Amino acid sequence: MEINISILELFKILTAFVVCWINFVVVDTIFGLPKKPGVYGAEVIGKKIEKVGGNINGGYFMGNIVCSPDASAGTLFASIFYYVLGFKGVLIGALLIYIGNRLCNDPGYAGTIGTITAGILIYVFSDVLHLISPKYFIVGMVIAILTIQGLYPQLSSKLLGHIAKKLRVL
């Protein structure tokens, strides 16, 4: 098994990670995920994160991500459908995300809007500027969700609460 890792590739992954992170955090925050838990399960997860030493609003944000496909899933599926089908695939992805949102009892605005904004960003970076191809956005989104949910929930919930206050959502 031979593995070649070039600096240019790592730089592309890093840029895609930053673009995905900003897209999904800003869209989710504007649509009010940190303000209140959309479903009962999100409230449970938010309270648990507060109990282990995090921020309650960041906890609601993370609970809402776990309990319904929001802009985080939208960004992942925009890059996946752009990778296999091009820009028209993004619209199919937005429709499927909307159906998933309705199944999980959520209004579904954050998911669909997040998918479409992510699709436009990927279009600009891959087809207009010819810098980063869509598959780098897939791994960028996986790293972005790892930094929010997987590494250290206490710290990331504090960061998300701070961002929500800066954007004047709370």
Added chain:
Amino acid sequence: MDTISLIILIIGIFVSFRVISTRSRSLKLLYVCCLNFVIASLIVLYVKSPMGAIVAIVYFVFGTLSSNAIANTIGNLKKMER
């Protein structure tokens, strides 16, 4: 194996160890959500066709739905214990 699959694979192994090592049931759901992202992207990178993308989105939506149900049940159990 290219760099992209390798990075996603490393993240997947790391997160699955987090799932096993965490004691709290509610915090486990956060890592399971992260694992859902990893598996959905690995499906598409392996299959690379429109059908693969559909399979990934169906897997992801129903994974989220079951996380939703589990979180709901944990909350109800806590209410009953009181």
